[in-house]
Amino acid sequence: xxxxxxxxxxxxxxxxxxxxxxxxxxxxxxxxxxxxxxxxxxxxxxxxxxxxxxxxxxxxxxxxxxxxxxxxxxxxxxxxxxxxxxxxxxxxxxxxxxxxxxxxxxxxxxxxxxxxxxxxxxxxxxxxxxxxxxxxxxxxxxxxxxxxxxxxxxxxxxxxxxxxxxxxxxxxxxxxxxxxxxxxxxxxxxxxxxxxxxxxxxxxxxxxxxxxxxxxxxxxxxxxxxxxxxxxxxxxxxxxxxxxxxxxxxxxxxxxxxxxxxxxxxxxxxxxxxxxxxxxxxxxxxxxxxxxxxxxxxxxxxxxxxxxxxxxxxxxxxxxxxxxxxxxxxxxx
Amino acid sequence: xxxxxxxxxxxxxxxxxxxxxxxxxxxxxxxxxxxxxxxxxxxxxxxxxxxxxxxxxxxxxxxxxxxxxxxxxxxxxxxxxxxxxxxxxxxxxxxxxxxxxxxxxxxxxxxxxxxxxxxxxxxxxxxxxxxxxxxxxxxxxxxxxxxxxxxxxxxxxxxxxxxxxxxxxxxxxxxxxxxxxxxxxxxxxxxxxxxxxxxxxxxxxxxxxxxxxxxxxxxxxxxxxxxxxx
Numbered sequence: 065x066x067x068x069x070x071x072x073x074x075x076x077x078x079x080x081x082x083x084x085x086x087x088x089x090x091x092x093x094x095x096x097x098x099x100x101x102x103x104x105x106x107x108x109x110x111x112x113x114x115x116x117x118x119x120x121x122x123x124x125x126x127x128x129x130x131x132x133x134x135x136x137x138x139x140x141x142x143x144x145x146x147x148x149x150x151x152x153x154x155x156x157x158x159x160x161x162x163x164x165x166x167x168x169x170x171x172x173x174x175x176x177x178x179x180x181x182x183x184x185x186x187x188x189x190x191x192x193x194x195x196x197x198x199x200x201x202x203x204x205x206x207x208x209x210x211x212x213x214x215x216x217x218x219x220x221x222x223x224x225x226x227x228x229x230x231x232x233x234x235x236x237x238x239x240x241x242x243x244x245x246x247x248x249x250x251x252x253x254x255x256x257x258x259x260x261x262x263x264x265x266x267x268x269x270x271x272x273x274x275x276x277x278x279x280x281x282x283x284x285x286x287x288x289x290x291x292x293x294x295x296x297x298x299x300x301x302x303x304x305x306x307x308x309x310x311x312x313x314x315x316x317x318x319x320x321x322x323x324x325x326x327x328x329x330x331x332x333x334x335x336x337x338x339x340x341x342x343x344x345x346x347x348x349x350x351x352x353x354x355x356x357x358x359x360x361x362x363x364x365x366x367x368x369x370x371x372x373x374x375x376x377x378x379x380x381x382x383x384x385x386x387x388x389x390x391x392x393x394x395x396x397x
Numbered sequence: 398x399x400x401x402x403x404x405x406x407x408x409x410x411x412x413x414x415x416x417x418x419x420x421x422x423x424x425x426x427x428x429x430x431x432x433x434x435x436x437x438x439x440x441x442x443x444x445x446x447x448x449x450x451x452x453x454x455x456x457x458x459x460x461x462x463x464x465x466x467x468x469x470x471x472x473x474x475x476x477x478x479x480x481x482x483x484x485x486x487x488x489x490x491x492x493x494x495x496x497x498x499x500x501x502x503x504x505x506x507x508x509x510x511x512x513x514x515x516x517x518x519x520x521x522x523x524x525x526x527x528x529x530x531x532x533x534x535x536x537x538x539x540x541x542x543x544x545x546x547x548x549x550x551x552x553x554x555x556x557x558x559x560x561x562x563x564x565x566x567x568x569x570x571x572x573x574x575x576x577x578x579x580x581x582x583x584x585x586x587x588x589x590x591x592x593x594x595x596x597x598x599x600x601x602x603x604x605x606x607x608x609x610x611x612x613x614x615x616x617x618x619x620x621x622x623x624x625x626x627x
Contacts, residue, residue, distance in 0.1 A: 111521055135524045136533075142525040148518045152540050161536075162526035207527050 070107060070117030079103055079263035090240045092254030100263040101243045105215050109142050110135035141209030145216040147200035149188035155199050156184040162207050174202045194225030212240040218249055234321055247278035252322060252397050283368050286325040306361040307341040311394050320396045327369045329393035340388030345381055357381060403597060405573050406581035413577060414557035417496040418550050421504045429508035452502040460566030463495050492568040492575050499563045504553035511545030544615045555608040
């Protein structure tokens with residue numbers, strides 16, 4: 065459980081946050097540069113002290129009017145945008161900086177997972193930005209944190225490494241708070257999103273409820289986690305929460321854990337078709353020049369499909385009707 | 398050739414510089430870090446200004462006020478005599494205290510510059526890795542500041558060796574007790590013993606050049622410089 069209720073005057077605006085979350089895996093604090101998201105993260109870490117308010121995590125009061133728990137007592141791991149490695153220590157000594165008596169099995173697992181095996185004797189000035197970030201993440205994980213804070217960790221590294229790290233972080237069983245100004249990064253990692261602007265929460269919610277708040281995405285997008293894949297000669301069958309979707313080989317450049325579905329490309333059938341996903345219409349909303357069909361799959365997941373109003377006028381669709389969906393345009397994110 | 402008094406003045410100068418530097422390092426390392434960490438606080442500006450005063454104040458002014466303070470009727474003099482320590486003026490102990498005050502900015506300022514250059518990142522990183530503030534300073538900051546600390550110590554040592562005005566006012570010119578090398582050179586010049594004055598001056602000149610070469614070498618080989626070059 066994370067409960068934040070803070071109010072602090074910053075140089076340009078007042079940081080005024082009030083949020084309570086029962087559980088999350090990756091909580092993304094999203095917003096433009098200078099919106100107060102890094103300050104918020106630093107206050108959660110204890111690197112900055114808020115003048116008014118409280119921060120509670122897992123029933124531990126980290127800050128209140130009377131209490132301030134120092135950062136080193138909070139059991140937090142933090143990864144900064146610019147990874148800082150101690151320049152006079154090699155990678156191995158950097159990794160063991162916090163605790164030289166770290167469990168060998170844990171140490172070996174982390175360096176293996178993050179592909180640091182061959183870098184242990186290297187000095188930090190001989191590492192690339194991505195390698196430095198991997199070391200910084202491994203070093204934070206070796207302290208066995210109860211919460212991982214990520215301050216724009218992918219902003220200064222190459223795309224391949226950022227994809228690798230996002231994928232790795234997704235597999236960790238540690239709650240994470242990610243600060244990012246990149247909607248793409250949020251899309252790839254988060255399950256809960258807080259959208260911040262000028263120190264205030266504009267909107268917050270589960271990732272799929274927040275897509276219209278992310279730059280470049282609309283309510284006609286949906287994020288799906290890929291549960292399993294079945295490779296065929298012509299493509300891949302992806303098992304998702306809305307059913308099995310066939311993705312032709314020509315559409316695949318990479319397979320990741322998440323899919324972005326654009327509902328604008330979906331074809332709606334009123335009669336059963338081969339490979340069509342079954343859904344039912346739960347709402348029809350008429351707008352000025354088009355209509356929106358809210359459809360629900362058997363698993364409860366809803367999508368919004370825009371349709372031309374002429375079709376609606378023809379009484380093709382009605383609430384409660386069963387429909388069959390094909391023509392999914394998928395993008396791995 | 399150096400006379401026995403010349404040698405003694407050299408020994409007193411080096412002893413004074415060594416003790417002064419040691420005391421100043423103990424005071425200035427934590428003070429410089431504290432001032433750099435809390436540079437936004439108004440109180441720190443006042444301490445900063447106070448510590449920098451000896452840099453712009455004529456040594457004779459500082460020496461004069463210290464002499465008044467150390468005298469038996471002065472504030473410090475009353476305390477020291479009350480404690481049975483005697484009077485500090487015209488004593489080696491008084492000389493050490495005066496040197497510590499006068500040389501303070503020459504050690505404090507380079508240390509502040511080093512800590513400023515290191516920045517808050519190593520300290521924050523160490524803290525987030527679970528180290529206490531003391532551990533973070535000891536294990537993350539001090540190793541990075543090593544060469545800067547040595548440079549500051551060398552500068553402070555060299556500056557103390559060259560002190561004249563304040564030494565003359567507080568310590569007087571007592572052979573074998575407070576007669577440092579700069580005063581011995583002054584004595585030789587007064588007595589028209591230019592050869593002896595020249596010899597002692599050459600020793601100080603050589604010492605100064607060696608010190609500066611050492612400081613520049615340390616700065617170019619500092620861990621921070623190496624990292625920045627890479």
